[in-house]
Amino acid sequence: MYSLFEPLVTMNPVILTRKPDKITGKIYKSIYFRTLALPCLNEYHDIFYKNKIKTIPKNLGELLTPVGLAYWIMDDGGITTHKQTVLHTRSFCK
Secondary structure (H helix, E strand, C coil), X not given: CHHHHHHHECCCCEEEECCCCCCCCCXXXXXXXXXXXXXXXXXXXXXXXXXXXXXXXXXXXXXXXXXXXXXXXXXXXXXXXXXXXXXXXXXXCC
């Protein structure tokens, strides 16, 4: 994702090491970067936020490509103990 947004970022990617998981003791790492707040990105914000509430647009199937789904899984996805892919969407309203 960084290579896609590189012209819009002000920092190199940073690796964040989290505290050990309380149950498993595993140490997880994540990588992040921040983009500039530019008007050209408002269109994407407006698709997913209505009145400051995060929502899933009704036409998501039309907007989402296979590559877009892959990026979404890499960003907000995970795997269950049964090896199923999940999207963490708890922060969305119905």
